[in-house]
Amino acid sequence: MDTALIIGGTRFIGRHLTEELLDSGYDVTLFNRGTRENPFADHDDVSQYTGDRTSGAALKEANEAVAPDLVVDCVAYYPGEVDMAVDVFDDVEAYVYISSGAAYEPDTIPKREDETALRPCSEEQAVDDSHETYGARKAEGDRIVFEAAEEGVNAMSVRPTIVYGPYDYTGRYKYWVDRIKSSDRVLAPGDGTNIHHLVSVYNTVRAIRQVGEHGVPGEAYNAGDHRVLTLRELLEQTADAVGADPEFVWANGRELAEAELAPTDFPLYNPNVHILSTEKLKAIGWAPVTPAESIERTVPWDGETERDPGPDRAAEQEVLDSL
Template sequence: MDTALIIGGTRFIGRHLVTELLDAEYEVTLFNRGTRENPFADHDRVDQYTGDRTSGAALKEANEAVEPDIVVDCVAYYPGEVKLAVEAFEDVGAYVYISSGAAYGPDVIPKREDETPLEPCTDDQAVDDSHETYGARKAEGDRIVFEAAEEGVNAMSVRPTIVYGPHDYTGRYQYWIDRIAEYDRVLVPGDGTNIHHLVSVYNTVRAIRTVAESGEPGEAYNAGDRTILTLQDLLEQTADAVGADPEFVTANDRELSAAGLQSTDFPLYNPDVHILSTEKLADIGWEPLSPAEAIARTVDWEGEPERDPGPDRAAEEAVLDSL
């Protein structure tokens, strides 16, 4: 039985990845500080190794103790952390770094792994913790993975776009589920044709396992749902899954401004089209769920996200009443 070490593993993507690997008959060890509740504490094929992922010595000790066949790094947010990891796990069968679609620079449609340039990253950006430098930091992590592969490390990366699904602590998609479930009229920014490529967490973890098992060292693989939905399509499929039939009311920025709102206040809205090519991932055997099935599974989740993004309902109603 193969052994997997997951750096992180208790919140969102990592949590679903544990389930994906268990279903594939792996033994799994979580490497983290142990500050969050371990949802797999009672599972006989899940262990926990407590340590600090910012410590190269701790990562090497975990490698020696667990002797994993694969390592998945779910919580590397700074290039320095990736550098420590590829050094600590230089002898494993596969080290998979979870990068991001935000690592890409120009607004190319679609963004392809071996063609679209990555964001540059300065020394200052590499240690900055702001949202504005997130893509640059992820891109620099990718470059470290590529350099490590050139030196013989079996390192590769997965670049998901915005991920949705149960246990998503950001609340971005849950905002829309709640609006659809609770109200007869739902305010939609723009005209509903906005496209920001999403990926279900189920397809993300399937991508990670596929890359760990069949990916090539030094390669990056985009992860996005194979069917791309406009915001309006997403909301309509969500309504079908919820069993609701609200009226979706679109509003432009001028109309939204009457209540002090703008389109970008709404979760999952992006004024720029963002699409990732997933052909490369499909070529190595990735088999995704349809958005309809992933949405249905997400709607069934009864948990609560940690964050509550989006406009106040009172502001939304002020706009709705004016239209």
């Protein structure tokens, strides 16, 4: 394969995926509405096709104009969008749908692609735009991919857990980087043993390319960093990469409640252990970088984010002053 069409491509995962594919010798076309600045506007091997991904006619025109070998769908948030895409791209060598680890039912540890149940998705959830239905909608997109593969479409799914790295517009990891850079004392929830499996954007895009080139139609592949870090380990490795030595002040739920805070107000804290098995991805040749390397490459990024996650600074300081 040497020609790729990325649906999306200018923000976070798609931006890094474009670089990954360029480094692997692909000619890349970005399909999006053109409402955001294109960081690859001056790159000879990157083209842009402007259109609305919710339009089947626009997707079909892009497919005919580009004739891609590989299609990566970075911005399919509703099952109907996936259903439309697998119909339009039924002739490509690989269609890769970016799903999510949130597609799984929550209680299994670790979550395995061929064993762990997916969340159900009602008709109402399939068209809802709330955070609460995100996992259900991604799960339904997976089921559409599996059905399309049974009908002969070379469709596959990648399920990343929470992704971190430069250009992450959610600000979830950057919240901690900023606190560590700016504070001598950093408030953190719990006792540091909380585990929510993360995946660097570098490992995510390597996974997407590997699945596109070597994945099996009708299969899903989890993507998570090869080593799972506790929240304490994540913050300590981040501090090492920053070159700082703050005091991490761990506060339990009762202590946080004094300032009307809860542990879940802090980014990357999950009260339930969340781990994805990555054995299936490794079996097709995925070679991940370490969390330490990913963190080292991420902390220098100081760009703007679209969200400002985390507690109010005054509330944080109130808890710090009490401990």
